[in-house]
Amino acid sequence: MPIYLLFPDPAVRDLCEHRSVAERLVGTKAARRLRARLADICAARKISEVVAGSPKLMAPGQIVFLLYPPHRLILEPAMNPIPKKKNGELDWDAIDTFRVLGVR
Numbered sequence: 684m685p686i687y688l689l690f691p692d693p694a695v696r697d698l699c700e701h702r703s704v705a706e707r708l709v710g711t712k713a714a715r716r717l718r719a720r721l722a723d724i725c726a727a728r729k730i731s732e733v734v735a736g737s738p739k740l741m742a743p744g745q746i747v748f749l750l751y752p753p754h755r756l757i758l759e760p761a762m763n764p765i766p767k768k769k770n771g772e773l774d775w776d777a778i779d780t781f782r783v784l785g786v787r
Contacts (some may be wrong), residue, residue: 686724687780689761695785709786713751717786720748720756729776744773750786757784 690696697704699721705714720736727733736748736756744765748756758781766777 684728684779686727686730688721688725688758689780689782691782691784695783698786699783705786709754710751713754713786716750717754717756720750724758724781730778730781731776740775745784746775746781754786756786758782759784 688699690699698708699705699717702714702718705717708714709717716736720733723733723735724730730738730746733748736750739747741747741757745757745759748758750756760773760778761780761782762778766774768774
């Protein structure tokens with residue numbers, strides 16, 4: 684099953700879906716890497732398959748992908764309830780829908 688991305692507002696959607704908007708807001712290099720990371724994520728069946736961008740798990744429940752410094756793509760689970768392992772940690776590989784919080 685593919686990974687789905689949701690956007691909290693039109694501004695974030697425009698940043699992620701329109702190259703000209705991304706280039707204006709984060710620069711050409713970061714915009715190119717943003718498009719690549721989004722394509723990688725959407726092509727993956729689970730988030731652990733995405734290794735480009737050196738993903739890091741951040742608290743509370745966010746995953747961050749490096750773009751071109753200083754920019755980072757930030758996602759959070761968008762499932763309710765969020766799948767968890769028996770030990771209470773998030774089961775990142777069982778999450779198939781993420782909310783794009785933005786690029787910072």
